[in-house]
Amino acid sequence: MTTVSSNTNNGANLSSSTADLDLRQNGMTAIRPDRNTAYGESTTAKPVSDESQLAMMDAVRTMLLSLGEDPEREGLLKTPKRVAEAMRFLTSGYSQSLDDLVNNAIFDEGHNEMVLVRDINLFSLCEHHMLPFMGRAHVAYIPKQRVVGLSKLARIVEMYSRRLQVQERLTRQVAEAIQEVLDPQGVAVVVEASHMCMSMRGVQKPGSWTVTSAMIGCFQEDSKTREEFLSLVRHQPSLF
Numbered sequence: 001m002t003t004v005s006s007n008t009n010n011g012a013n014l015s016s017s018t019a020d021l022d023l024r025q026n027g028m029t030a031i032r033p034d035r036n037t038a039y040g041e042s043t044t045a046k047p048v049s050d051e052s053q054l055a056m057m058d059a060v061r062t063m064l065l066s067l068g069e070d071p072e073r074e075g076l077l078k079t080p081k082r083v084a085e086a087m088r089f090l091t092s093g094y095s096q097s098l099d100d101l102v103n104n105a106i107f108d109e110g111h112n113e114m115v116l117v118r119d120i121n122l123f124s125l126c127e128h129h130m131l132p133f134m135g136r137a138h139v140a141y142i143p144k145q146r147v148v149g150l151s152k153l154a155r156i157v158e159m160y161s162r163r164l165q166v167q168e169r170l171t172r173q174v175a176e177a178i179q180e181v182l183d184p185q186g187v188a189v190v191v192e193a194s195h196m197c198m199s200m201r202g203v204q205k206p207g208s209w210t211v212t213s214a215m216i217g218c219f220q221e222d223s224k225t226r227e228e229f230l231s232l233v234r235h236q237p238s239l240f
């Protein structure tokens with residue numbers, strides 16, 4: 001039996017998106033240089049100190065001045081603090097670790113059929129513009145006995161979303177994280193997202209969706225398994 005759960009009840013209609021599930025099925029495998037490193041070192045950040053919070057507030061004040069605004073006017077007085085706190089929250093995934101997150105939630109169930117959690121809402125910031133991109137992730141794996149609590153799949157998506165990201169890397173990181181903690185037969189992740197840097201500026205194409213996928217193990221090697229996953233992702237649940 002295949003386990004399918006849906007994380008939302010909004011019934012959003014995929015067919016209205018301009019990018020259909022035209023997936024680069026083999027385009028995103030595990031082996032790609034990780035742009036999350038600098039000079040070969042992981043840049044995974046340290047928690048934000050009070051000092052850097054103040055520095056961030058100063059930077060926001062500078063931005064406001066550069067925009068010709070008056071940071072001292074009433075509506076903007078608390079803006080630097082608000083922005084700094086919002087940025088801290090939106091990047092809080094840097095201070096989380098995969099180990100802490102899945103701790104105590106891995107079970108030896110002897111379950112060997114596909115587990116899919118679809119429609120996991122995600123909000124992230126693109127690292128090129130620091131503008132939001134948002135959408136949904138669908139995450140599946142086929143266990144080798146070991147399963148992880150379903151909510152943890154959503155938490156993994158959340159952890160990697162709350163960092164400065166590009167959608168391709170986010171997709172791959174989620175897949176590799178599940179591969180790492182469960183060593184399953186395979187992992188498949190599809191992310192559909194709309195980027196504010198495309199909608200609000202640049203080409204200004206609201207309503208366009210970017211679809212990325214990462215397939216590992218049997219999802220990459222076995223086209224039947226991949227097709228089953230993709231058809232489950234396409235199908236619109238009408239449970240609610």
Ligand SMILES: [Zn+2]
Nearest residue numbers: 126128129197
């Ligand atoms: Zn961008």
